[in-house]
Amino acid sequence: MSSRTARLQHGRSWPAMPNRTTIAAWCFLAPSLLVLAVFVFWPIVYSFDLSLHKWKFSADAQEWAGFANYARMWRDARFWNALGNTVYYTAFTVPLGVALPLALALALNRAIPFRALLRSAFFLPVIASFAIVALAWRFMLDPDIGLLAYWLSFLGMPHVSPLRDPNMAMPAVIIASLWKNLGFNMVIYLAGLQAIPIVLYEAARIDGADRFQQFWNVTWPQLRTTNIFVLVISIIGAFQVFDPAFVMTPGGGPLFSTETLVTYIYRQGITNLNLSYAASIGIFLFAVVFLLTLAQLRLTRSWED
Amino acid sequence: MKRIAALASASIVAIAATVCGSAAFAAPLTFWNGFTGPDRPTIEALTKQWSDAHPDTPVQMDIEPWDSMLQKLQAAMASGSGPDVVAFNFAQLPRYAESGFIMDITDEVKAGGALDPSVWSDGLKQVLQYNGKYYAAPLNFATLMMYYNKDIFAKAGISEPPKTWDEWVAAIKKTTVTGSNSQYGLLIPDHETIPNWPILLWGNGGDVIKDGKPYLDDAKTIGALTLWGDLVLNDKITPTGLSGADADKLFQSGKAAMEITGPWMTNGFTAAKLNYDVAPIPTGPGGPVTLADSIVLVINKATKDPKAALDFVAMWNSKAAQLKIANDTGFPPLRTDLSGSPELTNEWAAKFSTVVPVSRFSLPGQVNFAQIDGDVFTPMIQAITFGKEKAAEAAQQANDQLSDLLNQ
Numbered sequence: 162m163s164s165r166t167a168r169l170q171h172g173r174s175w176p177a178m179p180n181r182t183t184i185a186a187w188c189f190l191a192p193s194l195l196v197l198a199v200f201v202f203w204p205i206v207y208s209f210d211l212s213l214h215k216w217k218f219s220a221d222a223q224e225w226a227g228f229a230n231y232a233r234m235w236r237d238a239r240f241w242n243a244l245g246n247t248v249y250y251t252a253f254t255v256p257l258g259v260a261l262p263l264a265l266a267l268a269l270n271r272a273i274p275f276r277a278l279l280r281s282a283f284f285l286p287v288i289a290s291f292a293i294v295a296l297a298w299r300f301m302l303d304p305d306i307g308l309l310a311y312w313l314s315f316l317g318m319p320h321v322s323p324l325r326d327p328n329m330a331m332p333a334v335i336i337a338s339l340w341k342n343l344g345f346n347m348v349i350y351l352a353g354l355q356a357i358p359i360v361l362y363e364a365a366r367i368d369g370a371d372r373f374q375q376f377w378n379v380t381w382p383q384l385r386t387t388n389i390f391v392l393v394i395s396i397i398g399a400f401q402v403f404d405p406a407f408v409m410t411p412g413g414g415p416l417f418s419t420e421t422l423v424t425y426i427y428r429q430g431i432t433n434l435n436l437s438y439a440a441s442i443g444i445f446l447f448a449v450v451f452l453l454t455l456a457q458l459r460l461t462r463s464w465e466d
Numbered sequence: 467m468k469r470i471a472a473l474a475s476a477s478i479v480a481i482a483a484t485v486c487g488s489a490a491f492a493a494p495l496t497f498w499n500g501f502t503g504p505d506r507p508t509i510e511a512l513t514k515q516w517s518d519a520h521p522d523t524p525v526q527m528d529i530e531p532w533d534s535m536l537q538k539l540q541a542a543m544a545s546g547s548g549p550d551v552v553a554f555n556f557a558q559l560p561r562y563a564e565s566g567f568i569m570d571i572t573d574e575v576k577a578g579g580a581l582d583p584s585v586w587s588d589g590l591k592q593v594l595q596y597n598g599k600y601y602a603a604p605l606n607f608a609t610l611m612m613y614y615n616k617d618i619f620a621k622a623g624i625s626e627p628p629k630t631w632d633e634w635v636a637a638i639k640k641t642t643v644t645g646s647n648s649q650y651g652l653l654i655p656d657h658e659t660i661p662n663w664p665i666l667l668w669g670n671g672g673d674v675i676k677d678g679k680p681y682l683d684d685a686k687t688i689g690a691l692t693l694w695g696d697l698v699l700n701d702k703i704t705p706t707g708l709s710g711a712d713a714d715k716l717f718q719s720g721k722a723a724m725e726i727t728g729p730w731m732t733n734g735f736t737a738a739k740l741n742y743d744v745a746p747i748p749t750g751p752g753g754p755v756t757l758a759d760s761i762v763l764v765i766n767k768a769t770k771d772p773k774a775a776l777d778f779v780a781m782w783n784s785k786a787a788q789l790k791i792a793n794d795t796g797f798p799p800l801r802t803d804l805s806g807s808p809e810l811t812n813e814w815a816a817k818f819s820t821v822v823p824v825s826r827f828s829l830p831g832q833v834n835f836a837q838i839d840g841d842v843f844t845p846m847i848q849a850i851t852f853g854k855e856k857a858a859e860a861a862q863q864a865n866d867q868l869s870d871l872l873n874q
Binding site: 218219239303304305306314317318319320322324325326327411412413414415416417428431432433434 | 537540543544561564565566567645646648657658705706707708709712715716719721834836837840841844845848849852854
């Protein structure tokens with residue numbers, strides 16, 4: 162084939178190509194887009210509309226409220242408490258939820274006995290439903306019939322009831338969440354570790370790097386994309402925490418010490434039927450998560466440069 | 467491809483024919499409730515009995531936990547696809563009556579009829595109405611009593627249950643043991659529970675709302691909050707932050723001397739071989755009082771068969787149905803003409819019916835029941851019992867919040 166015909170063919174088919182691929186692309190995207198539109202985009206738009214009204218059960222037309230629901234958030238001590246608790250939860254679960262799985266993945270990436278068994282054991286809680294895990298923890302921490310109290314009684318220690326104590330309830334929820342999610346991030350880190358070329362370690366060893374130096378100069382930089390993924394997912398997940406707080410400490414916990422933004426949305430929307438107010442908190446949460454994700458993406462882009 | 471389409475349309479026609487065909491000779495009445503506990507067989511038996519007698523309109527019953535049933539109900543009612551009949555706690559009634567989703571049955575409530583109000587207590591009559599109109603018929607009725615552990619009482623040298631608040635406080639202190647082998651004198655759950663604290667307020671002559679006005683800043687209310695808050699905080703008579711289910715578990719495990727709850731616990735405690743009995747709640751300065759509770763039946767305004775629905779709802783009020791409920795479950799009968807009846811053979815039903823005359827409903831007729839309880843009352847109680855605020859301060863604050871809510 163001469164170069165001329167090749168150019169001709171190319172020239173002829175070029176304008177038609179994007180059209181066909183575009184159509185094909187939209188066809189492939191359509192099913193997911195439809196689902197996203199119905200179950201994600203539309204609810205977001207509807208929630209925003211709801212948050213601007215004073216929704217009333219059964220009313221034919223909903224009364225316009227403007228930004229009154231948002232102004233109410235500003236004055237609502239329970240909302241600030243829920244926001245504070247959510248930040249508290251995030252501030253502990255995210256760093257620990259990165260450090261512990263990474264340490265575990267490093268340990269389980271080596272040839273140690275029972276490696277497969279240990280990996281499965283750490284991953285097991287991930288596949289269990291959080292509601293069931295939370296119930297199990299609640300039973301374990303029960304001061305009167307729980308395992309923890311039973312073990313402590315052998316040591317002659319006084320009864321502790323973490324889930325009924327305003328200072329200990331949130332740490333208990335955090336520990337349970339960490340335990341539950343440990344395996345997920347561990348598996349991601351294991352995959353990240355195994356993708357690092359062996360030659361880099363060999364080169365580092367030839368240069369005389371010790372284990373610590375190998376970690377800082379090879380492993381950590383090579384895990385950058387894994388870290389970004391884990392961080393973004395963990396922060397979004399932490400801000401949306403619901404199940405462990407709701408199941409381990411129903412009703413918001415002692416003195417509302419475990420009431421998070423999402424459990425508060427549930428209380429306002431489902432229990433009190435203040436759907437508009439609940440929607441406005443939902444929109445606030447959406448904005449927070451959106452901005453945090455944007456900030457993270459910009460930050461990580463600057464790392465890449 | 468064509469064959470699949472043909473097959474699909476054929477099966478749709480077949481399904482449609484079956485659905486329409488069966489509807490032609492039996493239009494079921496749908497009934498939602500949350501009787502998942504030990505009373506379930508009784509509810510099922512009575513429903514089946516009615517269905518057997520009404521083959522044209524058999525009842526199709528949907529039982530799931532109260533919480534999830536209520537969540538579903540809100541959406542279903544709002545979209546016009548709710549069940550024909552629903553059973554729920556009386557506290558739900560004002561919200562649904564105000565929204566206009568449920569049928570006004572005032573014309574059916576008349577002397578000599580199937581829903582004769584003369585057999586209902588005044589408190590019950592009040593909670594079946596909204597703005598002076600009847601919107602519900604009662605299904606059952608419960609009162610609370612003081613359960614006590616006989617073994618713990620015997621060990622503490624208490625020969626009979628306390629009758630006055632002074633005796634009560636003494637017995638509670640005597641049976642409270644702190645330290646590693648702790649035991650609680652009186653369990654007072656503060657959230658996710660059948661209300662306990664209002665009984666203590668009433669016992670001192672206080673209240674939450676009185677004559678439509680917030681009453682938390684009243685001296686007698688604050689007096690009760692101070693007395694009991696102090697017993698919880700300093701004498702550790704109960705764990706703080708206790709839910710109703712936690713309290714039941716604790717009492718059942720024999721780690722508490724007393725608990726205030728309803729007749730639904732007798733089955734579980736008896737099965738656990740606990741040596742217990744019940745007594746009226748000791749009388750305080752405000753006079754004898756206890757809490758009343760009731761599951762009520764309402765009819766969807768959009769029902770296609772209001773006559774059958776009314777007949778089904780009225781059945782629960784009959785002497786026969788009430789005797790069966792009382793004798794099966796230990797609930798006192800809601801008909802006052804059955805108290806002391808020789809046909810009332812269940813000892814617990816007989817005991818719980820003795821306190822019916824002094825029983826009161828908590829927050830009757832309040833559309834914002836859930837908010838008052840969850841956003842004002844529970845936070846106030848927790849602030850006091852966790853020692854975060856003095857009773858008077860917490861009560862004043864809650865009173866302000868309450869008046870905002872009532873003026874909304």
